[in-house]
Amino acid sequence: MKKLNVAIIGLGYIGESHIEAVHRLGFCNLYGVFDANMETAKAKAEYYGIPKCYNSIDELLADPNVDAVHNCTPTMLHHKINCQILEAGKHLFSEKPLCTTKAEAEELIQVKAKHPELAAAVNFNYRMNPLVGEMKARIEAGEIGDVRIMQGSYLQDWLLYDTDYSWRLEKAVSGDSCAIADIGSHWMDAVQYVTGHKIVKVLADVETVIPVRKKPTKANLTFTSVVPTDFEEVQVENEDYAAVLFKTDKGARGVFCVSELCAGHGCYLNFEIDGSKAAFMWNQEENDRLWVGSRNGDNSLIIRNPNSLSPSAKEFTSLAKGHPEGWNDAFKGNMWAFYKFIDGGLQGTPCFATLEDAAHLVALTEAILLSSKEERWVEVK
Ligand SMILES: NC(=O)c1ccc[n+]([C@@H]2O[C@H](COP(=O)([O-])OP(=O)(O)OC[C@H]3O[C@@H](n4cnc5c(N)ncnc54)[C@H](O)[C@@H]3O)[C@@H](O)[C@H]2O)c1
Known part of the structure; x- marks a missing residue:
């Protein structure tokens, strides 16, 4: 290389x-x-x-x-x-x-x-968490049957108090969205990636639950919880909560909620994919485990084990089972996929998110904001 x-x-x-x-x-x-x-x-x-x-x-x-x-x-x-x-x-x-x-x-x-x-x-x-990759491989192999329902949330608590502040709340720095663009985009990318479905219609309720915040006069680093002594009270422009119903291009339905106001949750990105035979659920706060839901048999947990993962998921794991891997490893995995793609002469379909994938997520963010504003279903073109 x-x-x-x-x-x-x-x-x-x-x-x-x-x-x-x-x-x-x-x-x-x-x-x-x-x-x-x-x-x-x-x-x-x-x-x-x-x-x-x-x-x-x-x-x-x-x-x-x-x-x-x-x-x-x-x-x-x-x-x-x-x-x-x-x-x-x-x-x-x-x-x-x-x-x-x-x-x-x-x-x-x-x-x-x-x-x-x-x-x-x-x-x-989040695509490069080994058990997210495992979920994708098993859905593609038909293990849960037809995908019917997708549900979950991405919950954080770093904007819980009115003394918490981020540039993500300002249109001039973040665009028109905070929670949807910042964490909702991760949730939507992950479920679209594992299922191969595209979200094409949304009905949303988007809200700025804390409308006035104490903005520190000197900007603090993202996710730090320093109570500012020197601040000005400002009207908040972007949302800190959103709930979205959606439909996909392959006929599935779903629902998710995102917010940075949920005490106790650091990065609770979780999603459940319900198929006609079984279900999978993954949560990034316990990212070495994949829950399998069965109707007649026992529910089970797949614990990350490089020896038994599908080949596409195995590429993104390096530690033996029992040595926990985490966010940093998946993060590195995404870069590894990118540089390996370059080294391979830009051949084949990349597993990382392309500009087109990300453009669809921007379109979804716009549609979600419009849906909430006009209180109606919005189609995503
Ligand atoms: N992939 C993930 O999981 C993940 C996690 C956190 C943030 N992000 C994304 O990363 C981006 C940055 O977020 P952050 O939390 O690191 O923000 P941050 O405020 O902590 O850092 C932004 C940095 O950019 C610098 N900067 C500002 N204007 C600049 C300019 N014109 N030229 C060069 N540098 C400039 C600032 O000085 C600062 O050091 C956001 O778009 C966010 O959505 C992604």
Whole structure:
């Protein structure tokens, strides 16, 4: 495998996870970084021994030594920077959500079409949990019969109090959505990935349960629970709760709820797929287990075991059973899939989320917001 030089833009909460994952890949060089906060960028470059710390995005993209760029900036910046990365002839690994509007997504897909020599992925990393892959392989093999119902939630508690704040609540930085774009997109990607169904119709109830929050005058890092002493009270623009009914292109139905107001839940991404013969349920807080529901026999648990996983799921596990794997490992797995795809000459259907997959999720987010606003079913084109 040729060692590719990787650069990362945006070194906040998720940027740091990208640094660690790229280091763990082994077959990529973490070559350079840029963050709008130069102090952060310099400190992280030094701490992690990254050779280059650029002064601007333009400088980073003009460096012929950089082969691939990870975009880990806040959502509103994804579109512009993603276009720049592809136009500069670099492979693109973008954070989710892809962008904030369907029109932006379509524009990026057009830019990508002019660069068939480049790969582009969006970081819907839950796909690469070995037992999510196992669920997909077994559904494809017909183990639960026809998929009829999909249900679940993605619950967090980091916006529980009115003293909690994030740029995700602001339209100017996050686009028109917080909970749906941030965590609902992960839920929808995961269920569409495992079932092969596409969500095509939605009926939603979207709400900003905490309408006024105390915004700290100095921004804090995502997911930290520091009570600000210096703040201003602001009207919240984006939702912290949503419930969605949906229908799929293959005739299944589903329902899910997302919120950051559910005390005790860190990252409770869970989904159950109910088929005509059996059911599967997975929850990322106990990610080494896959629940199998039976009508007449005993229910059972599949515990991650590299020796018995399906070949496609086995690719994303490395530790022996009993040594728990987790979020970081699946996160690294998504990058591994991306760089392996590049190394293989961009052949075949990638298992990571493509720009088209991510564009559909942006369209779904728009449809969910519209459905709630107009109190009606909305079809997703
Ligand atoms: N895949 C996942 O599971 C996952 C998890 C968390 C966040 N994310 C995504 O990652 C993105 C970033 O989220 P975060 O939580 O890391 O945010 P964050 O606020 O912690 O970090 C954002 C970083 O981008 C930097 N930045 C801002 N403007 C910039 C610019 N113009 N150029 C360069 N750097 C700039 C900031 O200084 C900051 O360091 C979001 O789109 C979010 O949806 C994905």
